[in-house]
Amino acid sequence: MIQADMSFREMMNYMGQVRIGIVGVGSNGRAFIDCYQKNEKARLVAVCDTDEGRLQAVANETSVQRATTDFNELVTYPDIDAVSVHTADAFHAPITIAALRHGKHVFVEKPLATKLEDCYDIIDVSDSTGLKVQVGLVLRFDPFFRGIKQMVEAGELGQVFYAEADYICNYLFQQDIREAIRSTYDIAFVNAGTHVFDLLRWYLGEPVEVQAYGNRGMSNWPQPELKDDLVCAIYKFASGAVVKVAATWAATCQLAGMEMCYNLSLFGSKASIVRDRIARVETGGEFEPLPLGRISGHPCDGEVDAFLDAIIEDKQPVVDAREGGNTSIGILAAMEALHQGKPVNIKTR
């Protein structure tokens, strides 16, 4: 808040900053608190979490002026410009819509939504208000995946006719993550499959149809029979490419993460990429290492910086509501196909 005793310089600094309210201060929310606090274009003003213990701990450790357990209250604060959403997946859409309706820009973690109609609503409200929405599809900020995007766009792979990527991991066997999976992450395909499907949409354009298969019962939550533990979807893209995406938390091994490059493979008429190697027709089809650097962890600092720049410079966010929304629409269409037991047309915006 601007105060009477602020120096001119302090006031100018303050006015150039985007004032942030964070909702959800679990492990991801805390990582973003660090990013916002490190970035001179941001000022952390308010925090929200339904867990009072977590909320209090963060309020004590930071210089935030307000802390609340109710996101409906946070979105009304007049002294915040943007809301950053890091809650359980099911709350991403209601918080995003409430924030937009109160005139706030929004950064929202993936998945944008867990219901198809919420994806369309968020795209519409973002279009009609002109407010910025950036979806946390962080792999687009990773130089490795950006490098592949440039190669695809430059035509180095030729016509890509088949591609696949997986989020196969063993989180159900990792004690520190198990509880967050039950309370926050829910279905692996909707939560984590979003990351890898987004890469394939980014590279290959829009999907038009999907069929999906899955099974249940590997996780021993209450009512395990209701949980889609493994989902494997086959997409037809407008380009003609066929694409396979699978996700589960229940494997006994890890194929997810940069070590395994999310098992990403792209097969084109001129070259194929399999994880971190490339084989080109013109050099005899032998695999060689991709000349792209890999980083460990997620480049959240870059994501936060891009979001702040989009607001300050009034430009389109790197992964806006339509981009993040169309990725969730493709994922949720696969869930519909799975539950209906038949192929589903995909209506991206």
Ligand SMILES: NC(=O)c1ccc[n+]([C@@H]2O[C@H](COP(=O)([O-])OP(=O)(O)OC[C@H]3O[C@@H](n4cnc5c(N)ncnc54)[C@H](O)[C@@H]3O)[C@@H](O)[C@H]2O)c1
């Ligand atoms: N982009 C990425 O790579 C990446 C990585 C990790 C997590 N995430 C996303 O971040 C989100 C949070 O994940 P996490 O690992 O921090 O989970 P977490 O369980 O550690 O934290 C979630 C927090 O949200 C709070 N919360 C839940 N519902 C709420 C509500 N309605 N209002 C206020 N607070 C609420 C919980 O009390 C908890 O403190 C998930 O949606 C996940 O998909 C993204």
